[in-house]
Amino acid sequence: MGQSAEFGKFLKAMRSRLSPEDAGAEATSGVRRVPGLRREEVARLADVSTDYYIRLEQGRNIHPSRSVLDSVARALRLDAGQHAHMLDLLENCAASPRSPGPEQSVRPALRQLLEAVGDIPALVLGRRTDVLVGNRMAYLLFTDFRDLPAHERNLTRWLVLDPGARELFRDWKAVAADEAGALRVDVGRHPNDPEANQLVGELAVHSEQFRQWWAGHRVATRSAGSIRLHHPAVGDLELNFENLVLPDDPDQTLRVYSAKPGSPSSDALALLSLGLNAGTGSAVAHPGTTLDLEALPPATAES
Template sequence: MNTDLREFLRSRRARVTPEEVGLPNLPGTRRVPGLRREEVAQLAGVSVDYYVRLERGKNVNVSESVLDALARALLLNETERTYLYTVAKPTRRTRPMPPQRVRQGLRLALESMSDIPVMLLGRRMDVLATNLLARALYKDFDAAPPHERNIARYMFLDPAAREVYVDWADGARNAVAGLQFYAGQHPHDPELAKLVGELSVRDADFRRWWADHDVFRHGHGTKRLHHPVVGELTVFYESLIPRDDPDMMIAMHTVEPGSPSEQSMRLLASWAASAMGSNVDAEQSVDGVSELRGS
């Protein structure tokens, strides 16, 4: 049984209102929100029995034209459409995935970008490598135990993350949806199952949002952050995929030239160089940043 397809179709059907797809919605005629199964079948041009079997996760040989029709009927965005295609026709992995390794050249490239925070993320949003400014902006993942080097674990299990992210709920939901998208591509990843299990047990927000089956693919956007040393920053993020490993992502953070965020980023770089790049006492470094702010 294809449980990923079943849960995704159910969650998307419940999200679409009849008015959005041009269907009547008479008062008192619906016991649950969203579309009925027969309405989705009608909109997609398939039989009700076929759609019911599909939504129940039965092993139905579904064509791309039917998936296209379902995507239109359920008003899926591009990321959701990609996820639907993936979970409807899952690939069977016969060998375990080898561990991801960071080439020395790629690691040096990250460190050479000293003016902006850069992170290299891998499967399950694991943090594979960071440069100094990224470690200063978020957390020194390099110093954390290997099993803690993960963005989702940081977002939900590290109390500091809720202070750093001004819009924590938005960022945390995107992290959950990003894991959900990854799960569609790698449904048999045992490490993902362990991560989702742990976060579900330890955090009610994660457990609730995972059940929503939203999907998200990190590409670009903005974040509002509050750093304990330099204060507020608004950063742009851009995600790049190395050609030889599509399960890796380079996340770069930039700021608007001439903005207060640019000044804060420069102060962060100065603080990081002293407090994290040497044995200078961090408290003295904070005082130094305060003096820079006053100059």
């Protein structure tokens, strides 16, 4: 019943963000007391009865066909990620409660791959956006998640609650909101995960912005993107990232960051790597510290 209610809440949140003009609907008469489309307007756009759509939004025990759900998704202007999340919610509300599954683990060969890529920052993210493992460059770039207590090794938690993350990301609000949206997707797939529910509760208690994102049912499923950083050791960087879902475990994602070759950001990553190779350790990833350039090995002249 709880997840059935979540399905209805998601539909309502998606409806509230659209005006009749946005959705291409003919507005019904009368004063609008709340923003967004009315239920009868969504029903008309989806070619279903108003009563049927109301029952959908109330989370009643009904079984809509895929064609009806696709029509509702089109009426609500859902993107591919939002559409998939809607289907996850409906599927999981109808299913029997499932255990969270076995403890997350990373294959040794994947750990070796992260170290083998060397100067390219890379992380493996698991359920709940947990940081399962990263290479040394990723820890230097962001923070050394190994130093955190086990329950705090989570990307969304770090982004939302750690002041250092706010200083590091030049577009912090957008980045943190996206990770909150990724957490929302995971909760839709695994509604009975007590650790996820505990994490959401903690973030909601300590962050007003997270409460707003969560109440708005924000969903984020980007396979690629870019970030802008102001790193305390090497200055400004603009990096691209790719999210690669592992075929043998769809709950694990390999995220790899890279800079455009020959760019200032590429030079900054190289400088960060020099600090690592000189043995400066992960301290350079924390605000308020700088690389000791005199401690770096001398540059080798090119032939």
